[in-house]
Amino acid sequence: MIRIRxxxxxxxxxxxxxxxxxxxxxxxxxxxxxxSGAGKTTLMRILHGSIPVQRGKAEIAGFDLTSTSSRRLYLxxxxxxxxxxxxxxxxxxxxxENVALPLVVRGMVKAxxxxxxxxxxxxxxxxxxxxxxxxxxxxxxxQRVAVARAVVVNPKVLLADEPTGNxxxxxxxxxxxxxxxxxxxxTTIVFATHNEELIRSQPKAKILSLKEGDIVNANxxxxxSGT
Amino acid sequence: MNVFGHLLFQGLINLGRNKWAQIFTMSAVIFxxxxxxxxxxxxxxxxxxxxxxxxxxxxQVYWDRExxxxxxxxxxxxxASWEIESIxxxxxxxALHVLLDSMSxxxxxxxxxxxxxxxxxxxxxxxxxTTEGDDPAREILNRLEQLPGVDRVSYNPMQMDIARTWxxxxxxxxxxxxxxxxxxxxxxxxxxxxxxxxxxxDEVEILSLVGASSGYIQFPLLITGALQxxxxxxxxxxxxxxxxxxxxxLLYFPxxxxxxxxxxxxxxxxxxxxxxxxGIVSSFLAGNGEDG
Ligand SMILES: Nc1ncnc2c1ncn2[C@@H]1O[C@H](COP(=O)(O)OP(=O)(O)OP(=O)(O)O)[C@@H](O)[C@H]1O
Ligand SMILES: [Mg+2]
Numbered sequence: 030m031i032r033i034r035x036x037x038x039x040x041x042x043x044x045x046x047x048x049x050x051x052x053x054x055x056x057x058x059x060x061x062x063x064x065s066g067a068g069k070t071t072l073m074r075i076l077h078g079s080i081p082v083q084r085g086k087a088e089i090a091g092f093d094l095t096s097t098s099s100r101r102l103y104l105x106x107x108x109x110x111x112x113x114x115x116x117x118x119x120x121x122x123x124x125x126e127n128v129a130l131p132l133v134v135r136g137m138v139k140a141x142x143x144x145x146x147x148x149x150x151x152x153x154x155x156x157x158x159x160x161x162x163x164x165x166x167x168x169x170x171x172q173r174v175a176v177a178r179a180v181v182v183n184p185k186v187l188l189a190d191e192p193t194g195n196x197x198x199x200x201x202x203x204x205x206x207x208x209x210x211x212x213x214x215x216t217t218i219v220f221a222t223h224n225e226e227l228i229r230s231q232p233k234a235k236i237l238s239l240k241e242g243d244i245v246n247a248n249x250x251x252x253x254s255g256t
Numbered sequence: 257m258n259v260f261g262h263l264l265f266q267g268l269i270n271l272g273r274n275k276w277a278q279i280f281t282m283s284a285v286i287f288x289x290x291x292x293x294x295x296x297x298x299x300x301x302x303x304x305x306x307x308x309x310x311x312x313x314x315x316q317v318y319w320d321r322e323x324x325x326x327x328x329x330x331x332x333x334x335x336a337s338w339e340i341e342s343i344x345x346x347x348x349x350x351a352l353h354v355l356l357d358s359m360s361x362x363x364x365x366x367x368x369x370x371x372x373x374x375x376x377x378x379x380x381x382x383x384x385x386t387t388e389g390d391d392p393a394r395e396i397l398n399r400l401e402q403l404p405g406v407d408r409v410s411y412n413p414m415q416m417d418i419a420r421t422w423x424x425x426x427x428x429x430x431x432x433x434x435x436x437x438x439x440x441x442x443x444x445x446x447x448x449x450x451x452x453x454x455x456x457x458d459e460v461e462i463l464s465l466v467g468a469s470s471g472y473i474q475f476p477l478l479i480t481g482a483l484q485x486x487x488x489x490x491x492x493x494x495x496x497x498x499x500x501x502x503x504x505x506l507l508y509f510p511x512x513x514x515x516x517x518x519x520x521x522x523x524x525x526x527x528x529x530x531x532x533x534x535g536i537v538s539s540f541l542a543g544n545g546e547d548g
Contacts, residue, residue, distance in 0.1 A: 079465070099470075106467040117462055134468035136262075178466065 030055045030186060030217045031076065036085035038071055038242075045071045047242040048085070051251045053219070053235070055185075058212050060228045061221040063239035069221040070114055072239070073188045076219070077111045078102045090185045107135065110184035112192045114221075116175040120164035124155055127163055128177045135182070149181045152207050154200075168195040176204060186217045193224055201227060263472065267479025270456070278484075284448045285488030286495070289531055292441040293496040296434065296523065301516050303430050306422055312341065312381055313393055313419050315400060316410045319376040321348070323405040328376045331403050335380060338396065344379040348372045375407060384423050393420075438530060445488070445531060446538035449481050457542075477539040485535025489528045 031053040038046040046068045053059055061069050074080045076089050078097065087094040090108040097105055110131070118127045125146060132142045150156045153173040158166050163174060172195045179187060187208070193201040205227060212218055222228065228236060238246040271278055319328050325347065332345045346354065351374040382396055393416060400409045463473050500518045507514040519527075 077465075103464070103467050103469045103472075106465065111465065117458075117465060119459060119462060130463070131466035134463060134466060134472055182467070 030057065030090060031219070032086075032088040034086040036072075036075070036082065036087055038068075038075060038080070038083050044242050046075075049242075049244060050085075051237065051244070051247070053217060055217055056212070056215050057217050058208075058231065058234040059219045060231070060234050060236045061219055061239065062223065062228065062236065063245070066241070067239035068242045069239060070190055073111065073190050073219065073221065076186075076188055077109055078105055107182070108184060109186040109188065110179035110182055112175050112179045112187075112189040114190040114194065116171050118163050118171060118174050118178065121162060123160050123162055124150070124166065124170075124174050124177075125159050127174050128155075128181055131178060131182045145181055146177075149177045152210075153177050154203065169197070169200060172196060173200070173204065176207070180207065180211055183211070183214075184216060186219070187211060188219045190221045191223070192220070193222060193227065198226075202230070205230065263475045264479060266476035267483065270476055270480040271483065281448055281451075282484060282488055282491075285445050285484060285531070286492045288441055288444045288448075289489050289527070290492035290495050292437050293492055293519070293527060294499070295437050296527070297496065297500065297516075297519055299430060299433055299437075300519055300523065301514075303426055304517060305514060306426050312383055313416055314411060315380045315382070315397060317378045317380060317400055318407045318409070319405050320407050321373075321375045323376065325376070327405060331405070332378060335378065335400070335403075338399070339382070339392070340396065341381045341383045343381070346377045346379075348374045348376055351375075351377055384419050442530065442534045445485065445534045446541070449484055449535055449538040450542040474540065477542065478536050481535035481537075481539030481542075482532050483535070485531040485533070486528060489531035493524055493527065 031051075033049055033051050036046060036049040037044060049072070061072070063069055071080070075082060075087060075094065078092075078094060082095045090105065092105040092108075094105075119130075122130075128149060129142050129146050132145060147156070150159055153176060155170065155173055155177060158170055163171060166174070172192060176189065176192050179189070189208070193204055196204060201224065208218055208220065209231075220234075228234070236246070236248045237244060244251070319331075328347075329345075332343065336343050349372065352372055355374070380396070380400065382393060384393060397409060397411070400406060460473055460477070464470075497518065500516065504516045504518070507516060
């Protein structure tokens with residue numbers, strides 16, 4: 030599902046990722062950890078096609094990121110959803126509009142959209158805020174809107190960059206539960222977090238630690254799994 | 257599903273968002289295209305005045321007196337079919353009549369009528385602006401001189417030079433100026449619209465992040481841009497027309513007698529088309545400026 034070979038990325042002369050190689054199978058649950066500045070967000074953005082591959086190779090959900098043109102990127106993004114560390118939601122639109130957006134752009138019929146959005150909002154305890162504007166809700170609520178918008182499309186791969194950063198313990202566990210539901214149904218999940226407790230609560234998950242762009246630890250053999 | 261309708265609707269909705277930004281953008285577009293229209297109007301009228309008054313050239317053609325009248329009138333109808341503005345013909349009798357009319361009353365025409373000394377003549381007027389070819393004036397002159405029976409063709413060489421010079425000036429200045437003006441207007445309008453859309457860059461970026469195709473993202477932007485260009489242009493044309501109604505008789509007094517004409521229909525259409533195209537192109541550029 031994800032296959033990365035000798036991937037390096039630099040911003041100017043600064044190397045944010047250094048020669049990363051790893052593979053994930055369909056249905057894997059990966060925790061990506063590491064101190065601030067380790068390169069977690071950079072890796073996620075490369076996997077989502079937001080920044081181009083400079084060196085090495087990367088494949089995700091059947092798309093070769095080194096050769097997918099920007100015109101065809103949207104096809105990849107229909108399979109790979111992302112929750113940004115900084116949310117990237119539309120502040121002047123309602124919670125509902127933000128969460129429905131990925132379904133609207135896919136041209137889904139209204140009834141279907143309503144069903145899905147309602148279910149996801151309920152799962153993330155956002156149903157009381159359905160019609161609030163996103164700039165008028167709390168940081169934790171905004172974060173959950175970002176998560177809802179990613180999971181509502183039922184993606185093949187879910188990239189979540191610190192999705193619990195603004196959440197208390199109870200909400201974090203609730204959010205993890207939502208992810209686990211998708212995971213059970215076959216979604217591959219990459220979950221970047223500093224939260225040791227969350228990681229420990231999922232003993233079967235794969236864990237990868239980055240530091241200054243290097244892989245410093247992994248709890249599974251990095252290259253032996255297929256794609 | 258009616259995706260097209262939905263996208264069209266989105267394009268319209270876009271206009272309703274950020275009302276103030278839209279109002280400023282529209283005012284800028286209207287203002288610039290109004291100025292451009294005004295400039296075009298001035299140029300057009302100037303050119304009109306020049307070409308209708310300065311580009312005419314007259315040839316006075318004299319036939320042999322021996323030429324039979326029927327042959328001369330055959331040639332007259334041939335000349336009339338050339339690319340000329342007008343032809344005034346005079347049989348010897350008509351010429352004499354005109355001549356006598358212009359003289360004082362006590363002149364006795366009796367003996368002149370009996371043996372009329374005047375040849376058949378014609379006054380051929382051509383316009384340098386509408387005829388084609390390298391040197392239409394020269395060409396017509398040659399053709400006139402080569403007609404069998406034509407004795408001589410006279411014209412005022414000064415007049416020919418003045419007409420030529422005017423025409424050179426206007427054709428060298430008129431079209432480049434119009435092109436220049438369109439370029440300036442295009443740049444200003446394009447930039448204004450583009451800036452306006454870059455305000456919505458976040459939104460465009462997010463659409464792309466959640467899996468919208470570039471067509472899906474760009475079509476509403478193009479509609480918005482096209483509408484802004486078209487509506488802005490339309491309003492400025494209305495303003496221009498209002499302005500024209502106020503000033504059209506300003507120069508209509510002796511001895512100028514110039515009525516300021518409004519721009520012809522196809523000028524207006526091309527102005528609007530150009531603005532719409534500028535709107536489309538600028539939103540296309542603005543939409544492409546984002547990187548996923
Ligand atoms: N656009 C950029 N230009 C220059 N440097 C950048 C850019 N984006 C990231 N970096 C640098 O690359 C390094 C890795 O950044 P990244 O955002 O991937 O870290 P992170 O692991 O996500 O950190 P955090 O836990 O704080 O989110 C950092 O040192 C950062 O300053
Ligand atoms: Mg980060």
